[in-house]
Amino acid sequence: MKEMSAHSPIDQIEQPSSFAFDAESEAEIATILVKYPPERKASGTLPLLYVAQKQMGRVTGSAWVPRVAMDEIARRLEVAPIRVYEVATFYLMFNTKPIGRYHLQVCTTTSCWLRGSDDVVAACKKATGISAFGQSSADGLFTLTEVECLGGCSNAPILQVDDDFYEDLDGPRTIELIEALRRGDRPKPGPTIDRMGAAPAGGRKTLTDSPADSRSDQG
């Protein structure tokens, strides 16, 4: 059974009393809203929630969307606040309670599970001291969340840290990654083993001859 995520009923969380978009967010909002006709600007709900969450991460070190930010988005988009609440509480990529500086999101769906996501989960818990999904570490640096397929199955198992994918992980490489984050380093995202993108692990096993070689073999 899935454990709790960083996504909780918004009426159970201590909320800030105010929220205002900063200049960087306002610039992003301007480029987003210009895509929609005025009578369709409610379509900007998802991207504006994302802008609010990013701003919270940038400014406070905890990327989440407080209710006052949802209210501000509703005001901007001229919709009832409930229209924003229902979107923010439906999609798991929005955190409706404060999280750690680094959001560790482990995929445990089939491909990742078959390729060792249990080891990644265990390593995350060991390296952070977190005992269950949905919790944050005592130092406030990490929050651990279990997620469904991230669409990176060919490089399973995947650990998403904030917006970055770390791929082909095992237990020791997961611990190395978390220790690097703790030091303030940000390792390059992508495959953590020696392969290009989603090329076969261990090297190519098919189409290894050039067409000319194949023709000459056939005599």
Ligand code: FES
């Ligand atoms: S199953 Fe983990 S990325 Fe698809």
